[in-house]
Amino acid sequence: MDAVKRLFLALALISLLILVGVVTFIYLEGFTPLEALWLTVASLSTVGYGDIVPHTDAGRLFALFLIAGGVGLFTYALGTIIAIVVEGHLTNVLGRKRMEKKIQTLQDHIIICGAGRVGEQIIGRLKKEKAPFVVIDLDEDKLNHLQQEKIFVIQGNATEDATLARAGITKASGLVTSLPDDSENVFVTLTARGMNPNIKIVSRANLDSSTPKLRRAGADKVISPAIIGGRRMAISILKPASVDFVETLMYDSGLEFEIEEIRVNELSLLVGKELKDSRIKQESGVMVVAIKRQSEEVIHNPNSDTIIQMGDLLIVLGTRKQLELLEKLAAD
Incomplete structure (x- = not known):
């Protein structure tokens, strides 16, 4: 049980003890509610009695019980509060509460489910792209670090x-579920698909045998870090220059060129035009390297006579300024 839960438990027990004390003193001593509250708090805090004291033997015995219980509970609660303040939990808790309200908007x-080694890479890329995201993980230390970077976090089990x-x-x-356990990734995928049938799900698979299970559970894309890493290592030894160029293009934040996906709006002037007549190159300067149809067909290195259709996803290469020009062209 973490410090915050211990604190809430201590406060709940103290509140319950005060309520029991008030009711019992009213019953045993015939005090008014205010008198009973005064006597209960005085007993729990062990500050001593004033003009209000128990007169019956039963009342005195109950007061002894309150004193013993109050000292223990107050010591427990005070120790927990000190632990929270010293360890910085209080600031984190208040920050998490405010953060969760923002997340709901x-x-x-x-x-992102999982902030491990794979999750860290996903977080870094999404930060670079300035995409809105929330990270779910059980490790409080990792979440505290992410929270300091102004990243939205949720502490909990992503399978729930x-x-x-x-x-x-x-x-x-x-x-994106990047948990180290494939069975948990299957469960997260299944749960997420049930809660939101339209959500796009990308799942990590550590074993080849997990891939069909994840797809049956509802994953749109299954990625195996081991397989991708092995393939890249093989290509790196065979074609190092090409791999270096692609990696620099995709991962170097200081590089001017970027790869982007741009959807062609139904009202766009590009719809129905051949690629050579679209003036994409002339007006924006970007290079169209592939086109993905709504039917999931992918046209790699499209010819100049390829006709652009409504809803096409243009996979293009260019500078940020060029990409912004194309985004406007595809939307208008």
């Missing part, structure tokens, strides 16, 4: 409905 955000609800699962556009 998010729309179309991404939920309540935890996903706190992260705004019903309003999220995507979920």
Whole structure:
């Protein structure tokens, strides 16, 4: 049990003891509620009695019980409060409460389940892209570190409905589950799909045998870090220059060029035009490297006579300024 839960438990017990004391003194001594409250608090705090004292043997015995119980509970509560203040829990708790209120206002955000080694890479990329996201993890130290970086966090088990609800699962556009245990990733995927049928789910798989299970559970994409890492190592030894270029292009935050996905709006002037007549290159300067149709068909390195259709996803390469020009062209 963490320090905050211990504190709430101590306060609840003290409140219950005060209530019992008031009711009992009214019954045994015939005091008014205010007199009974005064005598109860005086007993619990061991400050001594004034003009109000118990007169019956039963009342005196009960007062002794209150004194013994009060000293123990107050010591426990005080020690817990000191622990919270010293360890910085109080600030974190208050910050988490405010943060969870902000999380409930998010729309179309991404939920990351797991802040381990894989999760850290996902968080870093989403931060670079300035995408709204929430991180779920059980490790309080990791979450405290992320919270200091102004990242939205939820402490809890991502396999539980309540935890996903706190992260705004019903309003999220995507979920990435990168937990080290495949069975937990399956459970998170299944739960998330049930709570939000339209959410896009990307799941981590450590074993090849887990991939079909994750797909059956509802994952749109299953990624195996081990397989991807092995393939990249093989290509790096065979074609090092090409791999270095692609990695620099995708991961170097200081590089001017970026890869982006841009959706063609139904009202866009690009709809129905051949790529050579679209003036994408002339007006924005970007290079179209692939087109993904709504039918999931992907056209790699499209020809100049490829016709742009409504809803196409253009995968392009260019500077941020060029990409902004194309985004406006695709939307207008």
